Amino acid sequence: MKALLIICDGMGDRLTNGKTPLEAAKKPNFDRIARDGVTGLVHTVAPGVAPGSDTSHLALFGYDPCECYKGRGPLEALGENVKLEKGDVAIRGNFATVEGGVIKDRRAGRDEYGLDELAKSLDGMLIDDVKVIFRKATGHRAIVVFRGKGLSAKVSDTDPEEVGSHIKSSIALDNSQEAKRTAMIVNKFTEKACKILDGHKANKERVKMGQLPANAVLGRSAGISEPVVPFGEKYGIRAAAVAGVTLVKGVCRSVGMDMISVEGANGHRDTNLKGKADAALKALDDHDFVFLHIKGTDEVSHDGDFEGKKRMIERIDKEVLEKILKKADLKNTTIIVTADHSTPIGLKRHSADPVPIAILGDVLTDDVKKFDERSCAKGYLGHIMGRDMMNMILDLTDHSKLFGG
């Protein structure tokens, strides 16, 4: 038996005019999986805990985020396919616009013109004996990696996350020499980067074109990744992932899944859903476990867009689930649909509300006919914890190992 796990980011919700987006959407294929399968609710990290997409995916993959989550920086780096070495400090960066020392735009107007070239001008910089690896990421984003001996991730952000403020000095978050030295290096980098970017011809062109110059780099979420037992080794299966958004790609790479690229899978609401579904189906040919991630549901939630979320769910139903239910070998494939967390429309942020799950396969079915929060609450599975989900999937697909005699 194979398994196809489909996670729709931030899909869970609360009530808007008495309904959740899942309750309001027309989604016959989601409902078919609930009706013909088994349902329940998942607390992805723990009851009452509002998780990020990084910690929630780690938990759903069976890795305890309290132990193995080392910050968002290294996961973003892995997501952009930056190879990390032992002890590398990875930071999420933004190209920003600074005027007279004050932040005018945290995203340099979101325009990507010249950013590749600007990124190259910072890549390879040496600060004392520490090498800077600098990569442009999606949009205005960047990855900054500090490589050298005796660095620490216990340093504060330089991004004040506020327009009108000065870039913050990074400070050590503990008393170690390593943290103090790393903070000093981060600050030197910020200063040098400003100088290099400010005089760069790509920025002169941007200004000439009426765009904001990308003349500063703001950094956050420093982390040093630590290796975990790879997914394949942990579970004795071959796993692949189809994901568009950098952070989730990073989580998948950090646990050693095979990453499958899909043209137009951009992590946004206009992503290439059909292409992702096809890629996931194809990956089932030579993998035991395929993970398909869809980000759009979270994006519309952060925008507080109820109708957009409803439409996104309907698109997933039509372009992903209908195709998968038609084309997958359902006799030999267990299909799991769920979310990594709720992002209620009314809050525009992640919440701790548990998310619905439905599993189609060799399962004990229940009376639930609809795939939504309140229907699945009545399902056979009850409330389950994210950390238990992989073991349940392994057991349902005949990959579990007996514990005991």
Added chain:
Amino acid sequence: MKALLIICDGMGDRLTNGKTPLEAAKKPNFDRIARDGVTGLVHTVAPGVAPGSDTSHLALFGYDPCECYKGRGPLEALGENVKLEKGDVAIRGNFATVEGGVIKDRRAGRDEYGLDELAKSLDGMLIDDVKVIFRKATGHRAIVVFRGKGLSAKVSDTDPEEVGSHIKSSIALDNSQEAKRTAMIVNKFTEKACKILDGHKANKERVKMGQLPANAVLGRSAGISEPVVPFGEKYGIRAAAVAGVTLVKGVCRSVGMDMISVEGANGHRDTNLKGKADAALKALDDHDFVFLHIKGTDEVSHDGDFEGKKRMIERIDKEVLEKILKKADLKNTTIIVTADHSTPIGLKRHSADPVPIAILGDVLTDDVKKFDERSCAKGYLGHIMGRDMMNMILDLTDHSKLFGG
């Protein structure tokens, strides 16, 4: 968003003639919270564990009682507003009547005449270099604190909890010198106290008036309190508590909540419920979280009084909930009603049966229309653990912190 948590002590129950007191009571306001809100069951400490009101409240406040519960003595002391210093051994005391070395009444006839004066005669006593702080508490109760270097709480009770027995000698419960010494000091205190009380003029007056003399002190539940991270710091909110009963006041003080006094809030079935409701509503003005505790439901349960419990629930419905639902700003206040444990009428003691919970606020409502044990078992929340409740409340009131990126 603010939160008002109402805990009715020992309200959960089993069946008496086919119904629980909650099922038998007429309580439209409890039912409204269930109907318009979301429901479930709470295992306050853990499934199968019958908790005291101290351990259950600690768990519901998000403190692991297995780690931070240090015995009832220090909590009772804090409840009576006795300031404890590091290393103080606090013991719950009873004024009792002893005749010829044998306990005649464990509560000295429950008459308080002269007890203040008798308490003063014991306060400040020195035993070796250990100082005794002695305070009369509610009724026949007292707080005994031993202050000095190198004391231990690992000493046995002197209260045999049986009329007709001798006062027990305290013995060390481990092999440490500290425990041996502390037991010796407790025994010297018991002996000295008997001598002082026996000859005291207040006791002569009691006897003249036909009352039993309060001529002995029985001790139990020695403990040394250890500081915990204060509630406000742990959760980043300002919290207040309205409670009448000493033990629960002690728990609230031990976690650093602001304590609000209410005239006539005595922890009994004739407590000033309206005054407590008013105080809780007022406290919401300048606190993010208000805890309202009502003891009466537990008192009637220990008496095995089904009709009394039903009436107490109906009084709470009318005098507390009706007022709160009318006067609170429900748009900006999440209301939570639950219990700290069950005290089944048929048992007259605490049990491990989970307790119903209902939450009115920005929640996913369910089909449950009644607030009682069996109705709430069908609720959307399912079975939750007491330790998770605070995180859920924080998340529902927009005070949760994202875990991850």
